[in-house]
Amino acid sequence: MSYARRAWIVLWKDLRIERRSKEAVNALVFFALLLLFVFQFTLGADHERLAAALPGLLWLGFVLSGLVALGRAFLVERDDGCWEGLLLAPGDKSAVYLGKVAGNLLLMLGVEAVVLALFGLFFNLDVLERLPALAAVVVLATIGLAAVGTLFAAMTAHVRAREVLFPVLLLPVQVPVLLAAVEATAAVLAGQALADVGRWLGLLAAADVVYLTTGVLTFDVILEG
Amino acid sequence: MSRPSSLSIHVGGLRKAFARRLVLRDVTLQVAAGEVLALLGANGAGKTTLLRILATLSRPTAGTARILGFDCAREPERVRPHLGVVGHGCWAYDDLTALENLRFWTTLHGRPAGEDRLRAALAQLDLEAAAAERVRTLSAGMRRRLALARLWLGEPQVLLLDEPFAALDQRAAKWLDGYLASVKARGGAALLVTHGLARGLGVADRVAILAGGRIVLDVPASTLTAEDVRRLWEAHAEETP
Numbered sequence: 001m002s003y004a005r006r007a008w009i010v011l012w013k014d015l016r017i018e019r020r021s022k023e024a025v026n027a028l029v030f031f032a033l034l035l036l037f038v039f040q041f042t043l044g045a046d047h048e049r050l051a052a053a054l055p056g057l058l059w060l061g062f063v064l065s066g067l068v069a070l071g072r073a074f075l076v077e078r079d080d081g082c083w084e085g086l087l088l089a090p091g092d093k094s095a096v097y098l099g100k101v102a103g104n105l106l107l108m109l110g111v112e113a114v115v116l117a118l119f120g121l122f123f124n125l126d127v128l129e130r131l132p133a134l135a136a137v138v139v140l141a142t143i144g145l146a147a148v149g150t151l152f153a154a155m156t157a158h159v160r161a162r163e164v165l166f167p168v169l170l171l172p173v174q175v176p177v178l179l180a181a182v183e184a185t186a187a188v189l190a191g192q193a194l195a196d197v198g199r200w201l202g203l204l205a206a207a208d209v210v211y212l213t214t215g216v217l218t219f220d221v222i223l224e225g
Numbered sequence: 226m227s228r229p230s231s232l233s234i235h236v237g238g239l240r241k242a243f244a245r246r247l248v249l250r251d252v253t254l255q256v257a258a259g260e261v262l263a264l265l266g267a268n269g270a271g272k273t274t275l276l277r278i279l280a281t282l283s284r285p286t287a288g289t290a291r292i293l294g295f296d297c298a299r300e301p302e303r304v305r306p307h308l309g310v311v312g313h314g315c316w317a318y319d320d321l322t323a324l325e326n327l328r329f330w331t332t333l334h335g336r337p338a339g340e341d342r343l344r345a346a347l348a349q350l351d352l353e354a355a356a357a358e359r360v361r362t363l364s365a366g367m368r369r370r371l372a373l374a375r376l377w378l379g380e381p382q383v384l385l386l387d388e389p390f391a392a393l394d395q396r397a398a399k400w401l402d403g404y405l406a407s408v409k410a411r412g413g414a415a416l417l418v419t420h421g422l423a424r425g426l427g428v429a430d431r432v433a434i435l436a437g438g439r440i441v442l443d444v445p446a447s448t449l450t451a452e453d454v455r456r457l458w459e460a461h462a463e464e465t466p
Contacts, residue, residue: 009332013321020320020359080368081314084282089333090306096333 010099233414309381
């Protein structure tokens, strides 16, 4: 059976479970809303401070909600011996990894779209005008977050101190992605064209390739434990 | 494809230690093609550990474990396509329906089945009515039957079953008896870990008792009565690894 079909069935399974349970979506949207309220109360109506802080706040919201989503990615596999089933599947296990990454990516992008719309509403930001450029930055950065986050989520799924270990492992590795994402977002929100943030987009794309390749090459070993 | 061997399962001098505690001590046993071996033993005797090594889920400390001639520790990817495993878990996702669970596992394990065949598997285990039900609404026995439906769809050559009769009603247990007979008839083999002495004796060709991490008895099932097995089992029940 094709590699793509096995990756697809994992994605199909994760999306269907999420659509039914809505556990992650509900938690993430609520969490993102809470962050927005905190930011709104902290920054108030000072537009200068707001303009300087907004890209960082936006990515803080994305990363924190991403941590919640990614941290849960393999919990469902621990129940009822499903992890064994994944392990005993013949063939290259990286198909499972890519299916999981795709599921996490779609979930995170969905939540980020909601957060971005709410940011526009809360902070009087014209999101629509800058949407193509913002979307390019957000998609590229989120691929990186999902790629490495899925890998570390699998790595820490059976660890007792998982909730502590997961962000401690993930965040330092994410520094290049976060740096590039915040800088590119700041430039786009300041009205610069997409071409002007090309080097940051290049860095994001390179990080995506490195993280995805690392995940594909090492997931087998991680799943075997 | 399997390597030419009349033995479906071969375990030789197998040892497994967790930290400094030796759980399996030089375990040696064989299961030929067309044979079912019932492995009995008290809690903590090492039965599940042995099963997990054969299922390629755990590595032995020393010795060899082979399935159809392939080494479980060194060649897990060649062993796995031939295995049908039902362990303590049923591999069921709570928020998928029974049918969706079967579709997922058969596709992931390289044996995608059409809707008719998936429904036929559910029908075999009296789960037609649960086809569209989320698994979280099913009882423990129904989940176990779903695991057996998955096993049937995989058509494995070697079955590794840990307490497969647990939580099953009489009808499902009878189905499992028949299924094991059909696996034997097509040259398959099964290693069955069970506490149910009568049930184990009823379906097995041979009975082995694992006590204190060692095989202390390995005889044809036809030479024993349930009472013999019970007596032997009790005699070894106190032995710990």
